[in-house]
Amino acid sequence: MKKFAFMMSLFQASVQTVLMAFLLALPTVANAQKELLKFEHPLIDAGTMTEDDAPRTFTFVGKNVSKKILHITQVRTTCGCTSSYVKGDVMKPGDTCQVQITFTPNRYPGTINTGAFLYLKEVEGQPAVKLALTGKVLPGADVWARYPHKMGALRLKQAMASITEVKPGTQPSARILCGNSGEKALRITSLLLPPYARLTTEPEVLEPGDEADLVITIIADLIPATMPETFTFPVILEGLDARPSDRTLQVSVSRIK
Structure with missing residues (x-):
């Protein structure tokens, strides 16, 4: 896949940059860990998995090394691909806790760079501990799994678009990322658009394996005065x-008169 492979390489490069920044921040938490809550392994390597694999749970074990009772108030994960669960949120001196991070690889190919921020009642204004999860996710059997909406050979990130704060004299637009999963070029149009709407694709022709943007534009001055401030209309795609x-999109519009 032409553009898909290129985009994946850019994605992995940018993620690696973010990963380095995240890991460089870990030493700044070490002092807090020595004083209050210490994790022997604040970074876990998840290894290599594929998008088709089931979610995996990793356990971080921390110990209260202070001389007072500690209270975990929140564990905030850094990615929608993860969820957290805490065992032992109240710890006496010497007690341990377990922070379980569950990672779901589906739709997250590339380098794993995620984790969680752990907050204590005894540490105000900032996370007391940063936990990190690294590794790699290989693409699944369906390389278009990141595009859950299927309209013939066209795969889309979403089947709805929202255009808000449409003011007189403006022509705002919404974009939907899509891709051609078929073996023939696609030229997407729509024949039944209302007079105040336009549909284009960038690029105009989607070659097999290519990604593109569906662009829906609203011409505010052509919206009838009788239309409500908020309304929805369908866009039936042709060429599929x-x-x-x-092969119908739903577009919601919110006007400011």
Whole structure:
């Protein structure tokens, strides 16, 4: 896949940069860990998995090395691909806790760079501990899994678009990332648009394996005065081998008069 492979390389490069920044920040937490809550392994290597793998749970074990009772008030994960669970949120001196981070690889190919910020009642204004999870996720069998909406050969990130704060004299737009999963070039149009709407793709022709933007533009001055401030209309895409109901986008518009 032409652009897909290129975008993946850019994605991995940028993630590696962020990972380095995240890891460089870890030493700044070491002092807090020595004084209050210490994790022997604040960074866990998850190894290599694929997008098709089931979610995996990793356990970070911390110990209260202070001389007072500690209270974990919050564990905030850094990515929608993770969730957290805490065992032992109240610890007497010498007690331990377990912070479980569950990572879901589906739709997250590339370098794993995630983790969690742990907050204590006894540490105000900042996380007391940063936990990190690293590794690698290989693409699954369906390389278009990141595009859950299927309209014939066209795969889309979403099937709805929202255009807000539409003011007189403006032409705001919304973009939906899509890709051609088929073996033939696609040229997407729409024949039944209302007079105040326009549909284009960038680029105009989607070659097999390419990604593009569907761009929906609203011409505010052409919206009838009788229309409500907030309304929704359908956009039926042409050029796809699918039933009209299976190739329809929903567009919501909110106007400011």
